[in-house]
Amino acid sequence: MATVTSIADLGRHVGEVVTLQGWLYDKTHKGKLIFLQVRDGSGRCQCVMFKGDFDEATFEALKSLPQESSLRVTGAVKAEPRAPGVPGGFELALQSVEVVQAAQDYPITPKEHGVDFLMDQRHLWIRSSRQWALLRIRATIMRAIRGWLDGAGYIEMSTPVLTPAAAEGTSNLFEVDYFEDKAYLAQTGQLYNEANIFAFGKVYCFGPTFRAEKSKTRRHLTEFWMVEPEIAYCDLDQLLEIEEQFVSYIVQTVLRENVAELKVLERDVTKLENIMAPFPRISYDDAMARLKQMQADMRAGVPVLRHDGAPVQGIDDPAQLDIEWGMDFGSPHETALTQLYAKPVFIVGFPTAVKAFYMEPYPDRPEVCKSADLLAPEGYGEIIGGSERISDHDVLLQRIREQSLPEENYRWYLDLRRFGSVPHSGFGLGVERTVAWICGLEHIREASPFPRMLNRMYP
RNA sequence: UCCUCGAUAGCUCAAUUGGCAGAGCAACCGGCUGUUAACCGGUAGGUUUCUGGUUCGAGUCCAGAUCGAGGAGCCA
Incomplete structure (x- = not known):
């Protein structure tokens, strides 16, 4: 039985055969190769299957294993600069795969999603x-x-x-x-x-x-x-x-x-x-003066610059910077001030x-x-x-x-x-x-x- | 509470002046020994948020409702 390790610790096991316990984050296949992205909570690691190392049924089944299925994988740890992952740089040449549970269709794909959908799937x-x-x-x-x-x-x-x-x-x-x-x-x-x-x-x-x-x-x-x-x-x-x-x-x-x-x-x-x-540290009074100056510059068409020389972002209309002594800052005022x-x-x-x-x-x-x-x-x-x-x-x-x-x-x-x-x-x-x-x-x-x-x- | 915008396939989005409901991804089937959001070929997938109205004809126009997003107010 291979040692169970975590992806974060893979760097200490190069050349050894280890077992990872995790979930299928993503996969792709190319003919006689399958690339599994396995995550275990500590990181994410690419695992590679060669068709010749597995029986036909196992290999074919893994090709269509749904995203987020839980699995235990065992293989030899290799330093491999091509391998994606977190922290990356290592991959597993798989010898065996045990599917713990095959997931149903997982709603979140690696592609783009909207905020409402993602929040419902939090x-x-x-x-x-x-x-x-x-x-x-x-x-x-x-x-x-x-x-x-x-x-x-x-x-x-x-x-x-x-x-x-x-x-x-x-x-x-x-x-x-x-x-x-x-x-x-x-x-x-x-x-x-x-x-x-x-x-x-x-x-x-x-x-x-x-x-x-x-x-x-x-x-x-x-x-x-x-x-x-x-x-x-x-x-x-x-x-x-x-x-x-x-x-x-x-x-x-x-x-x-x-x-x-x-x-x-x-x-x-x-x-x-x-x-x-x-x-x-600047005083409220000084902040007020800076804001009024920024507003005046914007109205006069003078560029208002950030600390690094780039134009200030996020203020579309000088009226957003309206303020009088005695008022608390609104978010446009904070947005403008912090960029200085x-x-x-x-x-x-x-x-x-x-x-x-x-x-x-x-x-x-x-x-x-x-x-x-x-x-x-x-x-x-x-x-x-x-x-x-x-x-x-x-x-x-x-x-x-x-x-x-x-x-x-x-x-x-x-x-x-x-x-x-x-x-x-x-x-x-x-x-x-x-x-x-x-x-x-x-x-x-x-x-x-x-x-x-x-x-x-x-x- | 106010302003602006939006809701079409599982997801992200198209649909010309009001005239046959479309694509990519995901799913499914097939191909490929180094993929990085792979690629190539194929299949399937729809009560266009809801209710009502205008019209020969509505995803599209009008009214209302619901839900959401961005912003404002609010935030000692």
């Missing part, structure tokens, strides 16, 4: 090499997130998914029955993490979050994964240094560990290789009025708060939102009252400012948006194995 689509590659990169990103934080002394704390009465208005919260009462699916674990830091110093929560936004864009899901670190004795400047180290580590880890996957995706890795701290930089860029100091109630205002300029978004390059936009939190009890209470929030729900949160309050900061990074950026995806729906969107709950 349970099968994840087997396709492109989806396989990017979901493995997602796993690397999630591992890198935990690895960096754990290594830096952060403690992982689970925060509740079921949360009590509306924290910030119910319009974008999913409501669920909770016995005689109502509960809401969490949009963030941040407020709980602010309690956790007073026990543990540096913490993070990592899990799914839910937003009932009726958003139908390439960057929104109703269920997505977010990691939220929160740090005691940390101001906004220190927070930005943490964020840029964190993001750099994630990108560099993918570049190191997912060479084959990035190749499958045909990702231009030169755009990722320079993602190293520090990242540029080769690295992610921090936008620092948003108007207090458009941000959450808990963000610390600047003492000398209270209309602006100590907040920063991190926008990913190449038009991808916001992947992190973060801020220094209000540490003073009375200032926080005043903000809660200004926004007409239910004070009784925040009693415990206000308590945190009564028993040893300290300056503290935190941020949230969206996993799917990060995956979309690093993998170069056009739409965030592929960045989740089974995405939940406005109009899609199946499969």
Whole structure:
């Protein structure tokens, strides 16, 4: 009995006879030759059958074995530069084939398919090499997130998914029955993490979050994964240094560990290789000035150029860049701004009025708060939102009252400012948006194995 | 919620001014010892999303519905 091995390990078995256990990804035949593309989850390998090595019936049956049939194949590993595959360069000269199950007609072919069809087949689509590659990169990103934080002394704390009465208005919260009462699916674990830091110093929560936004864009899901670190004795400047180290580590880890996957995706890795701290920082005020200048240039027919000298993409009409001081950025603004930089860029100091109630205002300029978004390059936009939190009890209470929030729900949160309050900061990074950026995806729906969107709950 | 576009074979798409429903891929049959989304020959495959209307005649025009895509709003 030959040794069972994985395709990822084939390079260590050249010259040996091994068995692979997997599925038929694709096949082609040419007279007395059959080429089987076998995938096993770790990679994809070409297996070659010569008619002379098999009895007639077996050979003929394999010629018409349907795509995605499960099979065990045994043969000699050869280094073969002509062989396609992932990682490629090796093939199996087959001696025997055991069909575990002959599949029925498989709906997804190596040819072109539409989005709706593929999303309906998502349970099968994840087997396709492109989806396989990017979901493995997602796993690397999630591992890198935990690895960096754990290594830096952060403690992982689970925060509740079921949360009590509306924290910030119910319009974008999913409501669920909770016995005689109502509960809401969490949009963030941040407020709980602010309690956790007073026990543990540096913490993070990592899990799914839910937003009932009726958003139908390439960057929104109703269920997505977010990691939220929160740090005691940390101001906004220190927070930005943490964020840029964190993001750099994630990108560099993918570049190191997912060479084959990035190749499958045909990702231009030169755009990722320079993602190293520090990242540029511009103020909200400066961003506003840049946007107004871009808009004026477009209207005057002056070419608006990216950081690399190419024309800015994705803005068809200068009116898309309309904005006044005090407004939050829309996606056209982020798309335009990010193309001015080769690295992610921090936008620092948003108007207090458009941000959450808990963000610390600047003492000398209270209309602006100590907040920063991190926008990913190449038009991808916001992947992190973060801020220094209000540490003073009375200032926080005043903000809660200004926004007409239910004070009784925040009693415990206000308590945190009564028993040893300290300056503290935190941020949230969206996993799917990060995956979309690093993998170069056009739409965030592929960045989740089974995405939940406005109009899609199946499969 | 709004704007724009779309729905034809299993899939991706054609179909001229309103005039016989077409192709590629997949499937099936045959050929080929190095294929890379192979190639060559053949077979089969249709309630043109649904409902109604105009017309001698509707895939095509009109109205409504359903579903989908892109964008906007929304997204602390």
